[in-house]
Amino acid sequence: MTFGPLVTTTWLAAHLDDPQMRLADCRWYLGEPDRGSAEYRRGHIPGAVYVSLDDDLSAPTGPGRHPLPQPEDYAARLGSMGFGDDAVIVAYDDRGGAIASRLWWMLRSIGHRAVAVLDGGLTAWLAEGRPTSTLAGTHAAEPLTVRARPRTIDAATLEENLGSMLLIDARDADRYRGEHEPVDPVAGHIPSAINVPMTGNLRDDARFLDAGALHARYADAGVTGRESVVYCGSGVTACHDILAMEIAGLPTATLYPGSWSDWSSSGRRVMTGEAPGTR
Numbered sequence: 001m002t003f004g005p006l007v008t009t010t011w012l013a014a015h016l017d018d019p020q021m022r023l024a025d026c027r028w029y030l031g032e033p034d035r036g037s038a039e040y041r042r043g044h045i046p047g048a049v050y051v052s053l054d055d056d057l058s059a060p061t062g063p064g065r066h067p068l069p070q071p072e073d074y075a076a077r078l079g080s081m082g083f084g085d086d087a088v089i090v091a092y093d094d095r096g097g098a099i100a101s102r103l104w105w106m107l108r109s110i111g112h113r114a115v116a117v118l119d120g121g122l123t124a125w126l127a128e129g130r131p132t133s134t135l136a137g138t139h140a141a142e143p144l145t146v147r148a149r150p151r152t153i154d155a156a157t158l159e160e161n162l163g164s165m166l167l168i169d170a171r172d173a174d175r176y177r178g179e180h181e182p183v184d185p186v187a188g189h190i191p192s193a194i195n196v197p198m199t200g201n202l203r204d205d206a207r208f209l210d211a212g213a214l215h216a217r218y219a220d221a222g223v224t225g226r227e228s229v230v231y232c233g234s235g236v237t238a239c240h241d242i243l244a245m246e247i248a249g250l251p252t253a254t255l256y257p258g259s260w261s262d263w264s265s266s267g268r269r270v271m272t273g274e275a276p277g278t279r
Contacts, residue, residue: 004116005104005246006208007090009124015088016046022087022139023048026057026099027122030183043132045092045125049081049139053236056081057102063155063258065183065234066102071110075144078107082139085112092118092125096206098198098237105239105255111147117243120207127205151254153229155262158190163278166228167193168221168253170241171260175233178272184233184261188270191277196221198232198240214248223250231256231263 015021025048027036033054040050051057056077059067069077083089089107091100097117107115118125126132158167169189174180176195181187189195200217201208208214223245232238235257242253256262264270271277 003088003114005108005243006119007116008119009128009130012045012090012118012125013130018088020086020088021047022083022089023137024051024083024089024091024100024103025049025122026051026053026091026093026103027095028053028093028099039094041134041136043134044137045122046131046133046135047137048092049083049137051078051081051091051103053099053102057106064262066236066257066261068106068150068152068235068255068257071146071150074106075110075146079144080141082142083107084142084144087114087142089115090118091115092121094122096123096199096202096240097121097208097243098240101239101243102236105242106150109148109150109255110144112144120205123206151252153254153256155256155258155266155268158229158256159268162190162192166222166226167276168223168228168230168238168241169193169195169260170198170230170232170238171195172197172199175260177274178270184264186264186270188264188272189276190231190260190263191269191271193231193271194221194276196223196241198237198244201240201244208244208247211247211249214244215250218245218248218250223253225251227251228253229256230254231259233259234261235259
C-alpha cells in the first residue's frame, strides 16, 4: 500500500481498527528525556505504540546528539515492535510532526512506502474530541526488510562539497544566525547554508501548508531541481523539511544526520549572521 506522506485525522479515525494499522507515538521534548513516555502513558491515540527518539530512533554512539542507527539495526528494532513489511504505519507527535517526521524518513529511506505522518498530530486529534487510551499498544514482532539505503552525507564529504549543492538549515532563525544556542557547543551555521526553518512548513493549527504553498516556499529558497542537503540540530527536524519538500513535489533531499551537533563539535568553520557565507 502506498499513501501519504500525510494522512488526516478523519482518515485515521476511519482506519483505526484495520488489522495492518500501526500507530507510532513519537512525542519527545528537549531536555526532558522521560516526558514523552510519561505523556504517552497519560493518554494516546488508541492502539499506538510509544517510539522513543532516544532509544528507538537513535544509535547509542555516532556523530551528533541523535546518531542515526544502521538501517539493519533500526529495521530490527522497529520490526520487534510490530512495524513490519505489511504494516501501514502512521507516526504522530504534538509538535506538528517535528519528531514523527524522523520515523517517516527512516522508514521511507529503507524502502517502506506505507508510512505517513498524521497532519496536525495529537493536537488536532484532541481538538476534535477524538478518543484516547491509556492502554499500551502491543503487536507481535514482524520482519521489516531493508530494501533501499538512506540518502545521507557525513561531515567530511559535506565539507569537501560545500558550495556545489544547496545546503538547508532547518533550525529556527535565531539559532541559524548564532544569536541563541541552547544545547550545542558553538553557535551559528555551516558555511553556505540557507535557513528554511521547519516551523514555517506549518499553519497556525500545526497542520502542514498545502502543496502549492510549500512548493512556493522552497522554490523561493532556491530548491528546484538542484541537489540539496538538509540539516538541523541533530538530524531530527531536518526530516520535517524533507517531508515538506516531498509534499511539495520537489526532488528528495539528502540528510546530514549528524547535523549542527556534529559540525559544531568538530572544530570546522562556522558562520554567524543572516548571510549564508561561503566555504
